[in-house]
Amino acid sequence: MKPTDIAAPGYFHKVVDCQWACPAHTPVPEYIRLIAAGRYSDAYMVNWESNVFPGILGRTCDRPCEPACRRGRVEKDPVAICRLKRVAADYKDDIRSRLPKIPAHKNGRHIALVGAGPASLTVACDLAPLGYEIAIYDGDRRAGGMMRSQIPKFRLPEEVLDEEVGYILDMGLECRFGAPVESMKALLAQGYDAIFVGCGAPRGRDLDIPGRRESAANIHIGIDWLASVSFGHVNSIGRRVVVLGGGNTAMDCCRSSRRLGADEVSVVVRSGFEEMKASPWEKEDAMNEGIPILNYMVPKAFAHDAGRLTGVVFEKVRAEYDAKGKRRLLPTGEPEILMACDDVLVAVGQENAFPWIERDCGIEFDQWGLPRLDPATLQSSLPQVFFGGDAAFGPRNIITAVAHGHDAAVSIDRYLHREDPRERPLPKVVQVSQKMGIHEWSYDNEVSMDRRYRVPTQDRRVALKDIRVEVEIGFDRELALAEAERCLNCDVQTVFTGKLCIECDACVDICPMDCITFTHNGEEEDLRARLRAPAPNRAQDLCVSDLLKTGRVMVKDEDVCLHCGLCAERCPTGAWDMQKVLIDMTHAGPGCRSREPRRRAA
Amino acid sequence: MTYLAKPQLHYPALPVNRLGYTRRDYEGSVSTLCAGCGHDSISAAIVQACFELDIEPHKVAKLSGIGCSSKTPTYFLGNSHGFNSVHGRMPSVATGAALANRELIYLGVSGDGDSASIGLGQFAHCMRRAVNMVYIVENNGVYGLTKGQFSATADKGSKSKRGAVNADAPIDMVMLALQLGATFVARGFSGDKTQLVPLVKGALLHRGAAFIDVISPCVAFNNHPGSTKSYDYVREHNEAVNRLDFVSPRKEITAEYAPGTVEEVVQHDGVAIRLRKLHSDFDAHNRIAAMNYLQERAAAGEIVTGLLFEEPHPEDLHARLNTVEVPLNRLGDGELVPGPEALERVNDAYR
Numbered sequence: 001m002k003p004t005d006i007a008a009p010g011y012f013h014k015v016v017d018c019q020w021a022c023p024a025h026t027p028v029p030e031y032i033r034l035i036a037a038g039r040y041s042d043a044y045m046v047n048w049e050s051n052v053f054p055g056i057l058g059r060t061c062d063r064p065c066e067p068a069c070r071r072g073r074v075e076k077d078p079v080a081i082c083r084l085k086r087v088a089a090d091y092k093d094d095i096r097s098r099l100p101k102i103p104a105h106k107n108g109r110h111i112a113l114v115g116a117g118p119a120s121l122t123v124a125c126d127l128a129p130l131g132y133e134i135a136i137y138d139g140d141r142r143a144g145g146m147m148r149s150q151i152p153k154f155r156l157p158e159e160v161l162d163e164e165v166g167y168i169l170d171m172g173l174e175c176r177f178g179a180p181v182e183s184m185k186a187l188l189a190q191g192y193d194a195i196f197v198g199c200g201a202p203r204g205r206d207l208d209i210p211g212r213r214e215s216a217a218n219i220h221i222g223i224d225w226l227a228s229v230s231f232g233h234v235n236s237i238g239r240r241v242v243v244l245g246g247g248n249t250a251m252d253c254c255r256s257s258r259r260l261g262a263d264e265v266s267v268v269v270r271s272g273f274e275e276m277k278a279s280p281w282e283k284e285d286a287m288n289e290g291i292p293i294l295n296y297m298v299p300k301a302f303a304h305d306a307g308r309l310t311g312v313v314f315e316k317v318r319a320e321y322d323a324k325g326k327r328r329l330l331p332t333g334e335p336e337i338l339m340a341c342d343d344v345l346v347a348v349g350q351e352n353a354f355p356w357i358e359r360d361c362g363i364e365f366d367q368w369g370l371p372r373l374d375p376a377t378l379q380s381s382l383p384q385v386f387f388g389g390d391a392a393f394g395p396r397n398i399i400t401a402v403a404h405g406h407d408a409a410v411s412i413d414r415y416l417h418r419e420d421p422r423e424r425p426l427p428k429v430v431q432v433s434q435k436m437g438i439h440e441w442s443y444d445n446e447v448s449m450d451r452r453y454r455v456p457t458q459d460r461r462v463a464l465k466d467i468r469v470e471v472e473i474g475f476d477r478e479l480a481l482a483e484a485e486r487c488l489n490c491d492v493q494t495v496f497t498g499k500l501c502i503e504c505d506a507c508v509d510i511c512p513m514d515c516i517t518f519t520h521n522g523e524e525e526d527l528r529a530r531l532r533a534p535a536p537n538r539a540q541d542l543c544v545s546d547l548l549k550t551g552r553v554m555v556k557d558e559d560v561c562l563h564c565g566l567c568a569e570r571c572p573t574g575a576w577d578m579q580k581v582l583i584d585m586t587h588a589g590p591g592c593r594s595r596e597p598r599r600r601a602a
Numbered sequence: 603m604t605y606l607a608k609p610q611l612h613y614p615a616l617p618v619n620r621l622g623y624t625r626r627d628y629e630g631s632v633s634t635l636c637a638g639c640g641h642d643s644i645s646a647a648i649v650q651a652c653f654e655l656d657i658e659p660h661k662v663a664k665l666s667g668i669g670c671s672s673k674t675p676t677y678f679l680g681n682s683h684g685f686n687s688v689h690g691r692m693p694s695v696a697t698g699a700a701l702a703n704r705e706l707i708y709l710g711v712s713g714d715g716d717s718a719s720i721g722l723g724q725f726a727h728c729m730r731r732a733v734n735m736v737y738i739v740e741n742n743g744v745y746g747l748t749k750g751q752f753s754a755t756a757d758k759g760s761k762s763k764r765g766a767v768n769a770d771a772p773i774d775m776v777m778l779a780l781q782l783g784a785t786f787v788a789r790g791f792s793g794d795k796t797q798l799v800p801l802v803k804g805a806l807l808h809r810g811a812a813f814i815d816v817i818s819p820c821v822a823f824n825n826h827p828g829s830t831k832s833y834d835y836v837r838e839h840n841e842a843v844n845r846l847d848f849v850s851p852r853k854e855i856t857a858e859y860a861p862g863t864v865e866e867v868v869q870h871d872g873v874a875i876r877l878r879k880l881h882s883d884f885d886a887h888n889r890i891a892a893m894n895y896l897q898e899r900a901a902a903g904e905i906v907t908g909l910l911f912e913e914p915h916p917e918d919l920h921a922r923l924n925t926v927e928v929p930l931n932r933l934g935d936g937e938l939v940p941g942p943e944a945l946e947r948v949n950d951a952y953r
Contacts, residue, residue, distance in 0.1 A: 074611050439605050447609035502833050503793060504638040504821065509646040512609045533613040550837060564609055572638025572821040
C-alpha cells in the first residue's frame with residue numbers, strides 16, 4: 001500500500017465516525033467534551049453553528065451518528081449523542097448575545113424562502129447575517145414546518161421549538177405566513193435574486209382499498225391528522241384506533257392517539273417488525289406505552305356499517321426472498337383477520353407535491369415528480385432557484401434538511417457573487433497537539449467502562465394524560481457527565497511520524513485493541529489479513545507509514561482504536577502524538593468564497 | 603510510565619486459548635518502566651508465550667531480584683505467584699521453591715546487574731545444579747535505575763551516554779550458562795518478538811535449566827551511537843542461527859523446507875519444536891561446537907541469536923537428588939512421621 005496521506009481532506013474526518021455520519025457534520029466529540037467540562041453554552045454554540053436546532057434535534061433527531069459511533073463497535077451501545085445535545089440546550093445560559101449580528105446595512109440582494117421549515121430557516125440563518133434581505137413564506141401561521149405540524153408536543157415542547165425558530169425569525173426576516181405560495185411564476189416575477197424552495201413533502205399517501213370512501217369520516221391521513229392535533233383543531237379520537245404504517249409518523253400517530261383518549265391502539269405493518277422504517281427507539285417508546293406492533297398483515301378492506309367504520313380487514317402474509325434478495329410478501333392462506341376499531345390513521349408514507357410550480361416556468365422535474373437538481377449545489381435547472389429539505393429528494397429528516405440549508409446557502413452566496421456554485425469550499429481543519437506533559441493530555445484519555453445510560457422519563461400515567469407533557473425528562477448534570485465520559489474522543493487523532501520511530505514495539509505492546517502492526521508492506525487485502533488483529537471492516541481505513549529503518553511499515557487499523565493515547569504515552573521518541581483535528585464545515589460567507597477561516601478553534 | 607491502567611476493552615474478535623483465556627488475561631499491571639524500554643517487549647513476549655502454550659496462570663511462579671528487569675514480573679501474568687527477592691538472590695529462592703513444589707513452572711526474571719554482578723555466584727550454582735526453571739536475563743548493559751553506569755555485560759570499548767568508554771571485559775552470560783551445564787541456552791532480542799516468543803515457549807517446555815539472554819535496549823541510558831546494546835547496533839549485528847516454530851499436535855504440517863534444514867524435536871507433552879537452520883554449519887545439539895562458534899562470531903563482532911544449545915534428554919535437580927514426586931505441602935502425616943519402625947530401620951543401617 002502507498003503511505004497514507006493523513007493531510008488529505010476527509011482522512012481524519014472519516015475516523016470521527018459520528019461527525020462523518022452526520023449530514024451537517026456536527027463536531028460531536030468537541031461538544032461532548034464541552035458538556036463534560038460543564039461548558040453548556042459553548043457546547044450549545046458548537047451545535048448551533050453546525051445544526052441550528054440543538055434543542056429540537058436533541059429530542060427529535062434521527063441520529064445517524066449513533067449507529068456509526070465507535071463505542072458500538074468496541075463495547076456495545078453507542079454514546080447517547082442525541083440526548084447529550086439536548087443537555088447542552090437544557091443547561092445553557094442565555095446565548096442570544098452570541099448569535100451573529102445582523103448588519104443594518106444590507107447587501108442589496110433579495111431572497112425568497114418558500115416554506116418555513118428547517119431547511120429554509122437554515123438558509124436564513126446563514127444568509128441574514130451576511131446582509132441578505134430575506135422574505136419567508138409559509139401556509140401555516142407559524143414557522144417551523146413539519147417540526148411544528150408533525151412532531152407531537154410530548155416529544156418536542158412548543159417552548160423549545162419557539163425559542164430556536166425565534167432566534168432565526170429575529171434576524172430581521174420578512175415573514176409572510178398564513179397564505180401558501182400559489183404560483184412560482186408570480187414569485188419569479190417579483191424579481192428575487194434567488195429563491196429557495198423548502199416546502200417539504202406535504203402530501204400523505206392514502207390507501208385506496210374497498211370501503212375507503214364509505215368510511216371516510218373515520219379514516220385520517222397521518223401527517224394531516226398530526227397537524228390538526230398540533231394546531232388544536234382535533235383533540236379527541238375514538239376508543240379503538242388502528243394505525244397503518246411502520247415509520248416514525250406512525251409512531252407519533254399511535255402515541256398521540258393514546259393521549260387523546262384512545263385506550264386500545266395498535267400499529268399494523270405489512271412487512272416484518274425488523275424492517276420497519278421507524279427508529280428502534282421510537283418503536284420501543286410506543287411499545288412501552290402499551291401499543292402492540294403487529295407485523296406481516298396487509299390491509300385488504302375497511303369494514304363499515306351504515307356509513308360508519310367498524311374495522312379493518314387484514315390478510316396474513318409471509319416474506320419470501322428470491323435469488324437477488326428481493327422480498328415478496330405472499331399470503332399465508334390463513335383466514336382474514338378483522339380488527340374492530342373506531343378510527344384509522346393512515347401513515348404509509350408521504351410524497352412531494354408541487355401543485356404551485358407551473359411546469360413551464362423553467363424548472364425541470366423527473367419522472368417521480370421531483371425537481372432535477374445538482375445534488376451538491378441543490379441548484380435547479382432555473383439557476384436562481386434552489387431546493388432543499390424534503391422538497392429536494394423526497395422525505396428524509398430534520399438534520400438532512402439543515403445540511404441542505406447550509407449547502408444551498410453556500411450555493412446562493414457563491415451564485416450571487418458570480419462564483420460557480422459547483423466549486424465547493426473545503427472544510428476548515430485545525431490540528432493541534434494535545435500533549436501537555438509526558439503523560440498529560442489536554443483531553444481526558446481515560447476510557448470509561450460505563451454502559452450507556454438511559455434517559456429518565458416521566459411517569460407513564462402522567463405522560464399519557466396530557467399530550468403536552470414531555471415524556472423524556474432528559475439527563476441531569478451528573479448523568480450527562482457520566483454519559484459524556486463514554487465518548488472516546490475520536491477527533492483526537494493518533495498521528496505517526498515514521499522518521500522518529502525506533503521500532504521498539506512499545507506502542508504495539510500497550511495498545512489495548514491491537515491496532516498497531518509493524519510488518520513488511522503489501523497490498524491492502526493481504527495486509528488486512530495479516531495484521532496483529534485482522535482488519536475485516538473495509539469501511540474503516542488502514543493508516544500506512546513510510547518505509548521505516550528496518551524496511552518495514554507501521555500499519556494502524558483505524559477501526560477499533562480507542563484514542564486512549566497510550567501509544568503516544570509509551571512512545572519514547574514522540575513518533576506518536578495525539579492531535580485534535582477539529583473539522584469545521586465552511587458555511588456561506590467570505591470563507592466559502594475566499595476560503596478564509598471563519599472561526600478559531602475552541 | 604503511564605498513569606492510566608490499560609483499558610479493559612479489547613479487540614472484539616480476540617482469540618481464546620484452550621483454557622478459554624485471551625492473551626489479555628495473561629497481562630499484569632501497566633508498566634512503570636520508561637517508555638520504549640525493551641523489558642516491556644520481553645514482558646509482552648512472555649504473555650504471548652504463556653497464552654499460546656495454554657498455561658494455567660496459577661501454575662506459574664515468577665521470581666526476580668532487584669533492578670528494572672526484576673520489576674517486570676508485576677507487568678505480566680497478574681494471576682500467577684510471584685516473589686520479588688533480595689538483589690541477586692533470585693536463584694536461591696527459585697531453587698528452594700522448585701525443591702518444595704515441583705508442579706509449578708518457575709520463571710526467573712533477572713537483569714545483567716542482578717545476575718552478572720551481585721548474583722553471579724547464585725546464577726552459576728543454579729545453572730550447574732540444573733534447577734528446572736526458565737532463567738531470563740534482560741540484558742541492557744547498564745544500571746538503568748542508577749542512571750546508566752556500565753554493567754558487567756557491557757562490551758569492552760562501548761560508550762556510555764556521556765561518552766565514557768568501557769575498559770573492562772564483558773561477562774557473556776550465554777557462555778557461562780553453556781559452560782555450567784545449562785540444558786537449554788538461547789539468546790534473543792527484545793526488538794524481535796517473532797524470534798523471542800518461540801524461544802520463551804521452548805524454554806517453558808524444557809525440563810531442566812533453561813537460560814535465555816535477551817538483549818533489551820535501555821532507551822533512557824544505552825540507546826545512542828557508540829553503544830553495543832542499542833536498537834540500531836543490535837539490528838545491524840544480529841545473526842540468527844535458526845528459527846523455532848511450534849507445531850501443535852492438533853495442526854497439520856503444511857510448510858515445506860529444503861532437506862537437511864529442519865529438525866523436529868517432540869517435547870514431553872506432544873508439542874513438536876521445529877528448528878529451522880539459518881546457518882548450515884551450526885549445530886544446536888553440540889555444546890562444544892556451539893561454544894566455539896559463539897567465540898568465533900563474537901570475535902567477528904556478531905551478536906549470535908537463536909536457540910544455541912539444547913539437550914534433548916535433560917536431567918534436573920529432582921532426578922539427581924531423587925526427591926519425592928509430591929509437592930511438600932501435600933505430604934501428610936503418614937509420609938512425614940513414618941514412626942519408630944522406620945527410625946529403627948535407619949539406625950539398623952548404621953549398626
